[in-house]
Amino acid sequence: MDEYPEPVHEPAAGALDPRAELSEFLRTRRARLKLEDVGLPDFGRHRRVPGLRREELAQLAGVSVGYYTRLEQGNGQHVSAEVLDAIARALRLSDAEHAHLTHLAKPKQKKKPAGRTQQVRGPLRTLLDTMEGGPAILVGRRSDILAWNRMAAAVFGDWAVLPERERNWARLVFLRPEYRDLFVDWEQKANDVVSQLRMDAGSHPNDPRLSALVGELSVKSEDFRRLWAAHDVRDKCHGIQRLHHPLVGELDLRLESFHLADDHEQTLATYHAEPGSPSAEALRLLASWGTDATRAGTGAPPASRTR
Numbered sequence: 001m002d003e004y005p006e007p008v009h010e011p012a013a014g015a016l017d018p019r020a021e022l023s024e025f026l027r028t029r030r031a032r033l034k035l036e037d038v039g040l041p042d043f044g045r046h047r048r049v050p051g052l053r054r055e056e057l058a059q060l061a062g063v064s065v066g067y068y069t070r071l072e073q074g075n076g077q078h079v080s081a082e083v084l085d086a087i088a089r090a091l092r093l094s095d096a097e098h099a100h101l102t103h104l105a106k107p108k109q110k111k112k113p114a115g116r117t118q119q120v121r122g123p124l125r126t127l128l129d130t131m132e133g134g135p136a137i138l139v140g141r142r143s144d145i146l147a148w149n150r151m152a153a154a155v156f157g158d159w160a161v162l163p164e165r166e167r168n169w170a171r172l173v174f175l176r177p178e179y180r181d182l183f184v185d186w187e188q189k190a191n192d193v194v195s196q197l198r199m200d201a202g203s204h205p206n207d208p209r210l211s212a213l214v215g216e217l218s219v220k221s222e223d224f225r226r227l228w229a230a231h232d233v234r235d236k237c238h239g240i241q242r243l244h245h246p247l248v249g250e251l252d253l254r255l256e257s258f259h260l261a262d263d264h265e266q267t268l269a270t271y272h273a274e275p276g277s278p279s280a281e282a283l284r285l286l287a288s289w290g291t292d293a294t295r296a297g298t299g300a301p302p303a304s305r306t307r
Helices: 018-031 056-062 065-072 081-090 097-104 122-130 152-154 168-173 177-182 186-203 208-220 221-231 278-289 290-297
Strands: 137-138 147-148 238-245 249-260 263-272
Touching: 018 065, 018 097, 056 065, 056 081, 065 081, 081 097, 081 186, 097 186, 122 137, 137 152, 147 152, 152 278, 168 186, 168 208, 168 221, 177 238, 186 208, 186 221, 238 290, 249 278
Parallel strands: none
Antiparallel strands: 137 147, 137 263, 238 249, 249 263
C-alpha cells in the first residue's frame, strides 16, 4: 500500500487544472506497469494498488520517495529536465508521452493567447484544392477542422454546411451518430481524437475554448468521459483508416500527416488508397460523382442525377 494518500483535486467542471493533469497522468502511467515489466521481483503478496507503488517507481527513477510523491501530487514547478527524463524512462513512456509529461511539469509561457483564432494561409488553401487524388484536411488545435479539399468532403462529409464551431473532430466523432457508422473502428478513431486533445491540454492548459470543449463533451458523451479519464496520449502521424462510406462501401485509406513547418499546431492530414485497389477505384467514383458524394457524406440523400 502507498504511504502517501492520493491528492484530491476538484477543479470547476470542464476546467483543465495543470496540477491535477500532471498528478493523474503520472498515476495512470504508474498503474499500468507490472513488476515484471521493470525487472522487479514479485514475491506473490497481495497488492492493494494496481501497478507499481510510488516507492518502487522512485527507486527505478533514482529519486527519493518524497520527491516523486510531491511530483505526482502536481508539484512539478522546480523539477529538472534530467529528473523528468529519469521518470519517463522508469515509466516506459513513449516519445509523445515524454513530451506530454514535460509540458505538464514545466509549462512554457506562450507568446500568443491560447484562445486566438487559427489562421490558414491562402497558398495552403490553394494547395489543398490542387490535391485531387484523395482527402486532405488541415487540422488545428482542439481538433478543429480548418480547411479541406473536395475529396475530403466527398469521403467525410460536407463540413461547409456546418457552423464553424461544429467543424471539429471531437464533436463529430462523439456527438454525431453518422460518424460511428463511417469509421469501421470507431473506438480507435475516438482514442486518437482524445489523445490529441490531451496533448493540446498539456501544451495549452489555459485555453478557454479547449476547457469549454472538454466540459461539453464530458457532459454529453459517456464514451468521451471514459477515454478522457484514461489520460492516454499518442501522436498518430500515419496508419490505415478503414471507413464504411454510404455510397461506395468499404474504404481502406492510408493516412500520412505532417506538422506545418511554420506552425506546429497545424497538421496536414492526407489520405490515399493503394494504386489499383478497390479503394482506389471507389475514390475515383466519388470524385466523378462530385456534389452527390459530398451530400452522402453528411448523411443527406444524394441529389437526383441525370444520365
